Amino acid sequence: MKKKTILIKNAKIVNEGSVTEGDILIEGEYIKEISDSISAKSSDVIVVDIEGNYVFPGVIDDQVHFREPGLTHKGNIASESRAAIAGGITSFIEMPNTNPQTTTVEKLEEKFEVASKTSHANYSFMFGGTNDNLEEILKVNPKTVAGLKLFLGSSTGNMLVDDPKVLEKIFSSTDMVISVHCEDEATIRKNLQEHIEVYGDDIPMSKHPIIRSEEACYLSSSKAIELAKKTGARLHVFHLSTGKETSLFSNKIPLKDKKITAEVCIHHLWFSDEDYDKKGTHIKWNPAVKTAKDRDQLWEALLDDRIDVIATDHAPHTLEEKNNVYTKAPSGGPLVQHALVAMIEMFHKDKISLPKIAQKMAHNPAILFQVEKRGYVKEGYFADLVIVDINNPWTVNKDNILYKCGWSPFEGTTFRSRITHTFLNGTLVYNNFKVLDVKAGKRLTFNR
Structure with missing residues (x-):
């Protein structure tokens, strides 16, 4: 099966003590390249323009x-x-x-x-x-x-x-x-x-x-x-x-x-x-x-x-x-x-x-915990990435709580930021309040 290639454009990357603007190229499960500007090399590349939103590890x-x-x-x-x-x-x-x-x-x-x-x-x-x-x-x-x-x-x-x-x-x-x-x-x-x-x-x-x-x-x-x-x-x-x-x-x-x-x-x-x-x-x-x-x-x-x-x-x-x-x-x-x-x-x-x-x-x-190739936005690391719109308020209520128990100590709280996308091992698994029907989770390994 051909590796999926995703290009995240116009990101503010929060990583290792700073926030930098740039693009992130994901190939398969890994971050292939991080640069000021990356162009899609073929029509097979899925381009996600996040328009200046923040990318966290x-x-x-x-x-x-x-x-x-x-x-x-x-x-x-x-x-x-x-x-x-x-x-x-x-x-x-x-x-x-x-x-x-x-x-x-x-x-x-x-x-x-x-x-x-x-x-x-x-x-x-x-x-x-x-x-x-x-x-x-x-x-x-x-x-x-x-x-x-x-x-x-x-x-x-x-x-x-x-x-x-x-x-x-x-x-x-x-x-x-x-x-x-x-x-x-x-x-x-x-x-x-x-x-x-x-x-x-x-x-x-x-x-x-x-x-x-x-x-x-x-x-x-x-x-x-x-x-x-x-x-x-x-x-x-x-x-x-x-x-x-x-x-x-x-x-x-x-x-x-x-x-x-x-x-x-x-x-x-x-x-x-x-x-x-x-x-x-x-x-x-x-x-x-x-x-x-x-x-x-x-x-x-x-x-x-x-x-x-x-x-x-x-x-x-x-x-x-x-x-x-x-x-x-x-x-x-x-x-x-x-x-x-x-x-x-x-x-x-x-x-x-x-x-x-x-x-x-x-x-x-x-x-x-010496977790292998995770915890950073880094070339060669697994593409576990979270995209955050830090100025897009929403309020926690029963309708948007995903816990099986159905409640939260934050009910009624309005947060000014929302998570728009979560990528797990290079796969989009969450997008704007919707958990996608795909399981990409892997067992963690440790550099010990």
Whole structure:
């Protein structure tokens, strides 16, 4: 079959610290050429004139929960990856807390098999560590799997790794990136019990960041970092939510040389505890959305490069589940469709530059996980590209939400920018609010 050739004309290319004007020639799955001006060499070339709109590298989301297997009433790999490409996320790394959990190589390969048939985006999965699966961890091939995920807080029930000896052994035994959810379980249990004694099950949502407190986060993060320094492990701390934790990270060395890295999620950059009265359990996440001061400090650390990556922690639940009282409402919410436009909204508010968005959402996840030939607009790289019209407002509502759960914490929000096209491995997969009936997703590979 003849390779398809696509020529994107009149682009503003957001890549590697700058915005440059030019054309992009795609041949087959790859970017063949980037230049000031490229002419179509034959009538077979498909020309897409984007008239000065912006081209971003496809976003790599290093933390999603797509709920398959076992929790597919909330979402599945097919439904959530469709929403992801509509949001400019062309590659995702999915978490192991499904049912059954991804804590054996056999279960991991079963997920890869499902994704190979149903994913609309490029995919990889994290392997889950527990108190008793070190033998399985050592079987994982780091060249074909994104990394290892450990829950150091009970966000996900029995995946909690709370045995210090086991933790040290895991940290000492693997070269893979160890990604951690850090909240101290004993602190949270004590806080929760105190609040139940006062309020019963119907605890006010405003108490969530007091129950899952700054102390719980800092205690766990600092211990994990101490252990990483002791063992030499490669540690990535997921979803920072407090200003205090940002002091634990450095911006003194390039990302490729860092042994200890950090991520922040969209919701911790967007919301604060002032939003609980209006949004209620719809913004209940673990770790909790905290104060406006915490949010400001997270932004500061993101912009000065102590925080390396922006992700979503996309974790859909049904409205029926979310609309329960505090103790029964699960934590998490859907975000992949709106993450990039939410960050570009922050560009409109002069909080962040477009190249910084590309760095934190595409370049840096690619560096951190050593993703092969993705995360940049570069000749020889896979043509994972997102075209954005940054001045074309639209409002999030039930009619344009693609998540299987059918709701968004951004409902009613008007974004000034919209994604007009998403190209995945050289194939147009999304065009102006329509996901095209073509699956071009591939399993991510890693330069390790």
